[in-house]
Amino acid sequence: MAILVFVESAEGKIKKTSVEAVCYAHALGGPVVVIAFGHVDQSELEALGKYGAEKVLHAADEKLNKGIIQAYASVLGKAMKDENADVLVVANSSLGTPVAARVAIKVGAGLASNIVSLPDTTSGFVVKRSIYSGKAFAYVELKGQKKVLALKKNAADIKEVGKAVGVTPYSVEVSHTDLAVTITSSEQATGEVLLPEANIVVSGGRGMKGPEHWPMLEELAKALHAATGCSKPVSDMGWRPHHEHVGQTGIKVAPQLYIAVGISGAIQHLAGVNSSKYIVVINKDADAPFFKAADYGIVGDAFDVLPKLTEAIKRAK
Amino acid sequence: MKILVCISHVPDTTSRISFTDNNTKFDTTGVQFIIGPYDDYALARAIELKEGSGATVHVLNVGLNDTEPTLRKALAIGADEAIRVNAEPTDSFFVASQIAAVAKAGGYDLILMGRESIDYNSGVVHGLVGELLSLPSVSPVMKLDLDGRRAKLAREIEGGKEYLEVDLPFVAGCQEPIAEWKIPNMRGIMSARTKPLKVVDPVSADGGVKLTRFELPPPKGAVKMIAADNVGELVNLLKTEAKVL
Numbered sequence: 001m002a003i004l005v006f007v008e009s010a011e012g013k014i015k016k017t018s019v020e021a022v023c024y025a026h027a028l029g030g031p032v033v034v035i036a037f038g039h040v041d042q043s044e045l046e047a048l049g050k051y052g053a054e055k056v057l058h059a060a061d062e063k064l065n066k067g068i069i070q071a072y073a074s075v076l077g078k079a080m081k082d083e084n085a086d087v088l089v090v091a092n093s094s095l096g097t098p099v100a101a102r103v104a105i106k107v108g109a110g111l112a113s114n115i116v117s118l119p120d121t122t123s124g125f126v127v128k129r130s131i132y133s134g135k136a137f138a139y140v141e142l143k144g145q146k147k148v149l150a151l152k153k154n155a156a157d158i159k160e161v162g163k164a165v166g167v168t169p170y171s172v173e174v175s176h177t178d179l180a181v182t183i184t185s186s187e188q189a190t191g192e193v194l195l196p197e198a199n200i201v202v203s204g205g206r207g208m209k210g211p212e213h214w215p216m217l218e219e220l221a222k223a224l225h226a227a228t229g230c231s232k233p234v235s236d237m238g239w240r241p242h243h244e245h246v247g248q249t250g251i252k253v254a255p256q257l258y259i260a261v262g263i264s265g266a267i268q269h270l271a272g273v274n275s276s277k278y279i280v281v282i283n284k285d286a287d288a289p290f291f292k293a294a295d296y297g298i299v300g301d302a303f304d305v306l307p308k309l310t311e312a313i314k315r316a317k
Numbered sequence: 318m319k320i321l322v323c324i325s326h327v328p329d330t331t332s333r334i335s336f337t338d339n340n341t342k343f344d345t346t347g348v349q350f351i352i353g354p355y356d357d358y359a360l361a362r363a364i365e366l367k368e369g370s371g372a373t374v375h376v377l378n379v380g381l382n383d384t385e386p387t388l389r390k391a392l393a394i395g396a397d398e399a400i401r402v403n404a405e406p407t408d409s410f411f412v413a414s415q416i417a418a419v420a421k422a423g424g425y426d427l428i429l430m431g432r433e434s435i436d437y438n439s440g441v442v443h444g445l446v447g448e449l450l451s452l453p454s455v456s457p458v459m460k461l462d463l464d465g466r467r468a469k470l471a472r473e474i475e476g477g478k479e480y481l482e483v484d485l486p487f488v489a490g491c492q493e494p495i496a497e498w499k500i501p502n503m504r505g506i507m508s509a510r511t512k513p514l515k516v517v518d519p520v521s522a523d524g525g526v527k528l529t530r531f532e533l534p535p536p537k538g539a540v541k542m543i544a545a546d547n548v549g550e551l552v553n554l555l556k557t558e559a560k561v562l
Contacts, residue, residue: 010476011369026347037465043397066479067437067474067479069444069447069448069453069456073444073448073557081371091542092409092440093417093475094457094472094473094474094475095474097326097440097441097444098441098444098456098490099444099453100441100444100446101409101441101442101443101444101445102445102447102448102454104410104441104445104524105445105448105449106448108506110524110525111409111410111445111524111526112526113438113439113441114438115439122501126529127437128436128532129437131437131438131531132328132334132433132436133330133436133438134534135334135532135533135534136334136336136532136533136534137382137531137532137534138437138526138530138534139528139529139530139531139532140408140529141526141527141528141529142525143526143527143528144525145527150441157543161331164458166411169358177451180453180481180483180484180487181453181455181481181482181483182319182482183479183481184480184481184482185479185480185538186474186477186478186479186480187477187478188476188477189476189477190476192476194475194476195475195476196473196475199561200561218360224562226400236459240522242376242459242473242493242494243474243475243476243477243478244546248330248354248435249354249355249492250493251495256561257555257561257562267330267331268330268331271330271435272335274433274534275388276474277559277561278555280551280555280561281354281540291542292539292540293535293537295537295538295540295541296540296541296543296551296554296555296559297540297541297542297543298533298542298543298545298548298551299542301545302543304545305387305545305548308548309548309552312548312549312551313552313562314551316552316553316556316562
């Protein structure tokens, strides 16, 4: 039985979390069929073969250029039938997760999201999910043959296992009801590393003292090819846009390295960063609770440490 | 205009998480329960809509009778009526099926909830409910305005926002800054005591998913402190020890 993978793209490039989803599907075993929507570079689609895709479907219908949850779910449900797929794998995202939910109902599949690792198949099919905002895990058994799996970042390692494949156009009929939601416009940062995708995140808090000091943080982020984030007070005060807010009620990140500058480390902020592999905390208050959750700490003034750190990173390259 | 707000009953964000019964049950000892923070935003927006153009707001929770104080709090914030589906909220499909059954019977124009609950973090219930009811679903919604039967929404996407329009009825998973959280006042708390709280039986629903056990992450090692005038040492450790550069 085939495994279908829904891949997302940004600025024509396949998202890294979607490449992880392809690798996850390959590791599950069984032929992997990938489906992408809208504008995507053909070479990017072909390259998915390297990660284990045997077949790449491209639904290039312009009605699907924008991510409409209902329409995408209908196409995915149909593609599962057409490709004889029992399993759908997606990366958790603002689009992927709600789409996965609707597909699960359409095809009558067991659903699990926020999955952190490959399943245990020694008896049945058991996945490990991140719960309580990263403070715990739950093991969940999916009993049926049909499954919809939404993955948290880093659920699978990216590995090249094959070579590029051709792209098959996938024609779809999108019904009127599936297009009940109209996307009128969008604003999106371009040319930046997206926060949920980033391997390294540099975040600033109130200790940065004002939005005018952000270039200093951005310099460090640039040197590290990192995304920038911020704490809730910073986004509440309008110093930075909401999509950069990392924490319990903002974005939850899972980078290799998280660098927090001038953030005290309220438990609500930690809930957004506790899946990071390594955490560096720079704060002038030696008693900041964030140090307890950190791997490396520097007690010092952000305006003094940041430029020095940026220089040291540049030199080390 | 009838609005249904679905709320989860979850441990306070500052709770220490632990389990009992061989890691199969959540340990509620000393834990304070609250309205899910994302659901609280949804509720606040519903109350604003009620105060603005007039609406009836019902709140719904799937839970056993220990969740009633949480529902009473939602009534104190301004909801008109509470409904409790008398069942343990075992998984997303089960909860979504209960919400869909209540929504179908109630004929609501708008079904709001948080983008996810902060206990199981599934982020799928709005999509499940939408599909079960054949209604559009949008999430995560950070702005929701109504112009008659037409809603104008903003939805957060990775690295930005999307602006959308859709006709009522639909389902929305909400997040900040859709509204400011509301704190119940004395009058609200008093009136909440006499507002109706209906208890209904669950419908049967099996999504083929079973939680087998919980696990806590391994404890974090001690932090390594580095002098502020020695950032080179930090870069060195990130390179050679953490191997993340």
